Amino acid sequence: MPDARKGEVVTRFPPEPNGYLHIGHAKAAVIDYEYARMYDGIFILRFDDTNPVNEKKEFYDAQKEDLKWLGIEWDKEYRTSDNxxxxxxxxxxxxxxxxxxxxxxxxxxxxxxxxxxxxxxxxxxxxxxxxxxxxxxxxxxxxxxxxxxxxxxxxxxxxxxxxxxxxxxxxxxxxxxxxxTYDFYGAIEDSLSGITHPFRTKEYELRDEVYFYILDCLDLRKPHLMEFSRLSIKGMPVSKRKLKPLVEKKLVWGWDDPRLPTLRGLARRGILAEAIKEFVLLQGISKSESVVVFENLEAVNRKLLDGMAKRLFFVPEPVKVIVENAPEREAVLKYHPSINMGERKVETKGMFYIPASDASKFEKGSKFRLKDLYNVVVLEKNDVIKGEYAGDELLQIPKIQWVTEEHYEMEVVIPLLPFKNGEFDENSLKITKGYVEKNIDEIKHGEIVQFERFGFVRIEKDGKTRGIKAHD
RNA sequence: GCUCCCGUGGUGUAGCCCGGCCAAUCAUUUCGGCCUUUCGAGCCGAAGACUCGGGUUCAAAUCCCGACGGGAGCACCA
CATH class of the missing domain: 3.90.800.10 (Glutamyl-tRNA Synthetase; Domain 3)
Structure with missing residues (x-):
């Protein structure tokens, strides 16, 4: 960063308290915050609340909560309106x-x-x-x-x-x-509060001249203004203009709908704050406008989640499997393949459920393995699969997840991109029904787990238990 | 329309200010392989880019001009 000396950098994040923070805000906030940290500087949170028609009291606190969730801490905080x-x-x-x-x-x-x-x-x-x-x-x-x-x-x-x-x-x-107006207080506040490196998005570029002109007129110190491009995710607009109607018309659950790019929505979906930070930093402060795909965020999130999410069996669209000559066994399943997160035990007899997507691939004679249990050979296939125990030896055959008769029914909602060709996609929230092992009882509300071969899912337990799929 | 900004592989980015070490960085993606009792993660390998046209120069992704493409602004909103 130009003219930046350790210990002498001051940055600021200046949201208007008129809504919940979204990933676009996160980009600005993270950049401001990280640069301050990088130079052992000071990071200020400033509420730009100079249009009483827009501001709402609740958002001062809501935005602070959102920032805290992101893991951002500020050294000072004040409201522009106080000045x-x-x-x-x-x-x-x-x-x-x-x-x-x-x-x-x-x-x-x-x-x-x-x-x-x-x-x-x-x-x-x-x-x-x-x-x-x-x-x-x-x-x-x-x-x-x-x-x-x-x-x-x-x-x-x-x-x-x-x-x-x-x-x-x-x-x-x-x-x-x-x-x-913004032109006035933006320049004044940056200068007066000692900001050395104010960042703002590119659409303000034409206003730089005004910014410096005002400071010149008043003989005030001129900070080192910097601009970066807005973050936009394909199919996931952040603008209030597009999102507000969805919330108002109840086309989505609310501002924390897992399809939305609000920090609350992303959190609810199971995107980690750390992933957002990393993702945002990956974009850097280039001025070229880019349309990022959500998969990039997913990739970052997946890697973080992989090391901390417990594994569980979830069987979407269950198909019954009856196994003849099945040994009665207690399966011991690890919660994580490589990290010790404990294990759970499942009593098995001769009846199981497996995903329809797997069952559809089998025919008479097919062999598969109930993962961490034993092999099964298919004898007969109708609505129900009849099979027979086929040994314990580990073979190169499909290993599939299963549940026994002891299971819960459960719904997992799958959020897709809310916008398609610029229009809200009514079908952007899919629901998959299935059976989950009873050990889901051990999972806390808000915990993110991996349903093996299904994806990472955040578990909500308010009344009934439901899952929200973050991504594969 | 006018003005400004931007233009590196499918995607995002480094490099551009201070031309040569760039037959172009890193990540993601896709495809192979290894590993693994998950189609996850990890490891190895491969694929794939300097928008175009001129100019300056011994030498241009880097400098200059033009074209084209994209974005933004033209608010008593930020």
């Missing part, structure tokens, strides 16, 4: 220095003049009384930066710095009604 008096002070100074003006043009006029590159009369008015601004009604006036109405960069055509919003703020109530 409004300072912002007013600086705005007044801007006015006095002739760098800003109060504009009473209508929204449409402002837009039109911007397009035309034309200055309005307000801009050159002699008196620019800051106090008068506070007496105006919402929509009547705004504070604008005296930029350059002819600039190639339209962001520089006198951007709005403050506007009046008569709406109670979740923290401050009706204490303020004049609120700064």
């Amino acid at each position: 409004l008096p300072k912002h007013y002070e600086l705005a007044k100074e801007l006015l006095e220095r002739g760098c800003a003006y109060i504009c009473t043009c209508s929204e449409e006029e402002i837009r039109k003049n911007r397009r035309l590159g034309k200055e309005c009369a307000c801009r050159n008015r002699k008196e620019q009384p800051w106090d008068e601004f506070f007496k105006m009604k919402e929509g009547e006036a705004v504070l604008r930066l005296k930029g350059d109405m002819k600039s190639q960069n339209t962001a520089m055509r006198d951007p709005i710095l403050f506007r009046i919003i008569d709406h109670p703020h979740p923290i401050h109530g009706t204490r303020f009604r004049v609120w700064p």
Whole structure:
């Protein structure tokens, strides 16, 4: 990172408390956090809550929870809204220095003049009384930066710095009604709070000029702004515009639906915080826009999960198998093939269930092995498979998972990509019914296990037991 | 439309600022093999890329120009 010295780096993550955090936020937060750590610096959490219409009280805490879940810790935390008096002070100074003006043009006029590159009369008015601004009604006036109405960069055509919003703020109530815009507070806060390396996503690039111009006008320190591209996952948009309707129309379970890229959704699905971090860091801070496929996240997650998930037998779409001459045995099954996580015991007689997908491949004479038990040869195959015990010797035959009559019925939901060709896919949540061994009782709510040859599944136990498949 | 940004294998990325050590890094993916009482993990191997066209140079993925492609901005939202 340019101009970065150990111990002198300060970064920040500035979410607006208007919703739950998603993987896009995670990218920003992780990058901010990791860079601060890398340089033994300071990482600040700043709530950019300057639009009272958007902010909701619950999200301040919700976002903090999401960050904690991610394993991110911050050294300082504050709200931009708390600094409004300072912002007013600086705005007044801007006015006095002739760098800003109060504009009473209508929204449409402002837009039109911007397009035309034309200055309005307000801009050159002699008196620019800051106090008068506070007496105006919402929509009547705004504070604008005296930029350059002819600039190639339209962001520089006198951007709005403050506007009046008569709406109670979740923290401050009706204490303020004049609120700064992103252009203003973004620059001011970064500078004042000592941020050395603020990161932001590429769509703000055109606003860099405004950012530095404002700081110049006020003789404030200029941080080293950096941009990176937004993270987008194919078939999994993060924008509130696309997600909110799904939640509102109840097309998904809620903001924590396992199909969604919200941190809560991903967590519920069984994606580990550590996987998200690694995945995000893998993308780096390049400016080239990329569409990542979800499989990349899965791959990272799978490797982490492999070393910590207990193995269990789950039989989707069970088919009954009756084994003749079956020895009655107690099978001892390890919870993990290579790490000692204990074992469980299963009493077996002559009746089993195996997955239909395996059963369909067998015909009379086929041999298979009930994994960790013994071999079976197929004698007859109808709706039920009749077979016979065929020895204990380990052979090169399919080893398949099984349950006995002692089992639970269980549903596993399989989340797919929520969007297909830009449209919500109604069939994005599949449900597989099957039988699971009773040892599922040993698994805690929220634990992630591997159902062998089925996939990694997060177990939920609220009322009934159900599984949510993370991925294969 | 105008302005800005971006363009390395199927996907993501390193390298580009400071041209040569790049017959291009790492991961994922796919395919083989090994290992394994899971179609998981691990190990080994293979496949696969500098958008195109000019220019500068002894030498270009790297610098310059142009084209094409993608994205963003043109909000009193961030």
